[in-house]
Amino acid sequence: MCDDKVNRCECLHKTFAELKLFANLEEAQKATGCGLECEGCLPYLHLMFTTGETSFDIDDPRLTSVL
Numbered sequence: 442m443c444d445d446k447v448n449r450c451e452c453l454h455k456t457f458a459e460l461k462l463f464a465n466l467e468e469a470q471k472a473t474g475c476g477l478e479c480e481g482c483l484p485y486l487h488l489m490f491t492t493g494e495t496s497f498d499i500d501d502p503r504l505t506s507v508l
């Protein structure tokens with residue numbers, strides 16, 4: 442399956458749905474290292490922990506407001 446949604450940390454091969462099980466971004470990073478390699482998923486991780494959503498458009502307009 443291939444679509445344009447961002448729904449995982451590609452570096453760690455962890456879906457946002459999996460990472461959402463952690464209490465917050467800090468806990469998820471401590472446990473998995475998500476968002477610490479290329480950091481490409483980091484804005485989406487912030488958005489995920491803010492909104493509870495686990496799939497985002499690559500150019501989600503809310504991205505700028507959470508950075």
Ligand code: FES
Nearest residue numbers: 450451452479482
């Ligand atoms: S995609 Fe998450 S750190 Fe690279």
